[in-house]
Amino acid sequence: MTASLATPDALALAAAIPAAALGGVAFLKGVLGVAQALRVPKFLVATTLAAFATSSPELAVSSLAALAGKPEIGLGNALGSNVVNAGLILGLALLFGALAARLNAFKRDFVLALCVPVLTLVLALDGSLSRADGALLLTLFALWMTLVVRQAMAHRREAMPDTDLSTHPMRAWLLVLVGFASLTLAGRLFVSGASAIAVALGVHAYLIGATVIAIGTTLPELVTMLLSRLRGEDDVGLGTLLGSNLFNGLAIVGLAATIHPIDAPLGEVAVALVFGVLTVLLMLPRAGVIARWRGLALLAAYAVFILVTVSQPL
Secondary structure (H helix, E strand, O other), X not given: OOHHHHXXXXXXXXXXXXXXXXXXXXXXXXXXXXXXXXXXXXXXXXXXXXXXXXXXXXHHHHHHHHHOOOHHHHHHHHHHHHHHHHXXXXXXXXXXXXXXXXXHHHHHHHHHHHHHHHHHHHHHHHOEEOHHHHHHHHHHHHHHHHHHHHHHHHHHHHOOOOOOOOOOHHHHHHHHXXXXXXXXXXXXXXXXXXXXXXXXOOOOHHHHHHXXXXXXXXXXHHHHHHHHHHOOOHHHHHHHHHHHHHHHHHHHHHHHHHHOOEEOOHHHHXXXXXXXXXXXXXXXXXXXXXXXXXXXXXXXXXXXXXXXXHHOOO
């Protein structure tokens, strides 16, 4: 690779690292501050606010692709990102040690995260996702959000006001916005730099999409999860991943299909959906803990997913 080609691409990759680090710290602190100010559990804020914010790159990709008449791009990005979330990101996080996970707090979201890929697979049996299928997914998303809001309101009524806020509410929201903007910038820099380098090395475009772009759009979840682990906020990291998967599978796929029917050959989408179910099953805690060995199993599942994906006829 020539120096002229490597320099701007390498600089983009280098710039993505501090942008992701600084943005992740600000975003995590903001999320914790918002949860404290609203008097709701941290995992509820993580599965909604944090998850929706970190999934916005997938939302943008899917919506724009659907409006351009190419919703298949958004479908692949959303389903692939879910495997990255559960396989690669949680797998890496578990290398730091076992992860505490209270099943009673996440039970509903775990069940739904298992059911959504199965439902999507059933809807795609005819080789497409129609506008009616998209409307069904969006309806399920609305029902899930209703349950989450009711749970948050019930907890808020029971919780005592916290007069000793670690972060002022306005400052917490500002940190969320600034952190999210920085994480989004980091993701774009990563995708731009890594994609250009991969092309220069002769890597196939589909492989770039399955690896570089999928990882780039899930960079916010990756940074949030790893920082949550390092700071002892496992509820936030796990909630963000679960919420992101539900947002991707219900809201993003549903919106894309509603905008434009999606051609979804069963042989192609089944790979991501099956691995989506497998990785969520490996996430299920036992005795309140997700064991460290699950990390290796999740990383192995992600590696097999990549191998199977790129070995398909292009």
